[in-house]
Amino acid sequence: MALCYVLLLNLLLTLAPTAIAQSFSNNGQFFTKGLAISDAPAPDSPQHAGSDIVIAVDLSGDGKISQDAFTSNSTSPTHYISLNIYLTSSTTNFTVSNGSAFLSQEPGSTVKHLNWPIPNCVPSGSYNLTYYETALINNQIYIALQEFFSITPLPITMQNANPSSDNSQCNAVSNTVQSQPQQDSAPAINPYADPNSPLDSGKTPGAPGVPTITISSPGLPSVWSIETSGAPTATVTVTAATTATLVVVSSKTLTETLPGQTNLITTT
Incomplete structure (x- = not known):
């Protein structure tokens, strides 16, 4: 019995749902702990200092979230409040994108793009393209709408055979290094794999x-x-x-x- x-x-x-892995990859997409889905770069992909890192983020959850939800003042029950992106390692923390510009750019498009120039002073090593996301998420089991703060690292590898000794570019985007890993208040179950969420397609691996x-x-x-x-x-x-x-x-x-x-x- x-x-x-x-x-x-x-x-x-x-009945209480069973927690699953909060971030995962599926069909070439990387699902963060929150609402954002990274189309590029691919996890563990090599990047090159002195070149651009190509970033593409689907904000719509593959069409499940309306574009009205891309702003912090949205009236949609599920919507973004902020989405910031950083390039981090155990010793560095560089700002790639912060503020509201990334969410509001390219009006009419559900996928937002950014070509971020990697400074020549960034040394080789293992890094994370880290997504800091605050969102209001509607879930049928919550008494009221809940605000979540999610930190999701997407691992990448940096290659730089001859790092520049000029650190001015790095200093311009550098932030205080935070503890690893950092604490967040992400949903216990990924919103796209939660059977209590209207965003669940019923086909997400790991549900x-x-x-x-x-x-x-x-x-x-x-x-x-x-x-x-x-x-x-x-x-x-x-x-x-x-x-x-x-x-x-x-x-x-x-x-x-x-x-x-x-x-x-x-x-x-």
């Missing part, structure tokens, strides 16, 4: 499984025992005349043998 549920009056589903439990007996018993697997999330369809409440009371199973008996008793 994996889980035991108690049926009460009135339909109420009290938790959703077993379906159907109750169709005209005479509902007081206790049902149901075997489930995967995430502890279920859809209950009540087709009897009496509605019911599905509540998780425990997920811990105890197995014991009573004195004088040989049969195992399993209690959840």
Whole structure:
């Protein structure tokens, strides 16, 4: 017996979603912890000092978010408040883009582009193109709309055979180095993989499984025992005349043998 549920009056589903990896790649796109989706650069791609790093960010969630949501004063239930991008490592923190310009540029386009010139003084090594995003995200399980601050590192490799000794360009965009990793308040589940979010397409890799439990007996018993697997999330369809409440009371199973008996008793 994996889980035991108690049926009460009135339909109420009290189940907690299972957290999954908050950022992931899918079909050439890199999904941040928040709403932004990076089309370029690709994770772990090599970049060259003295050249441009080509950045393309889809703000629409592949068409799930309207362009009205790209501004901080939007009335959409889900919208961006800010999106800043930095080039970071354990010893450096360079501003690539901050402020509202990136979100508002290229009106009419859901994908925003930036060709950022990498200073010649940036040494070779492992870096992150780090997205700092603040957004208001609508989710059906929240009592009210919640504001989230997400920090998502996209790993890249910097190549520079002859770094310049002139640090003026680097100093112009340099910031105080923050601790690694930094704390954020990102959603527990990526918005595009959350079954409680209207942004979930149901096809995002890594989304938790959703077993379906159907109750169709005209005479509902007081206790049902149901075997489930995967995430502890279920859809209950009540087709009897009496509605019911599905509540998780425990997920811990105890197995014991009573004195004088040989049969195992399993209690959840």
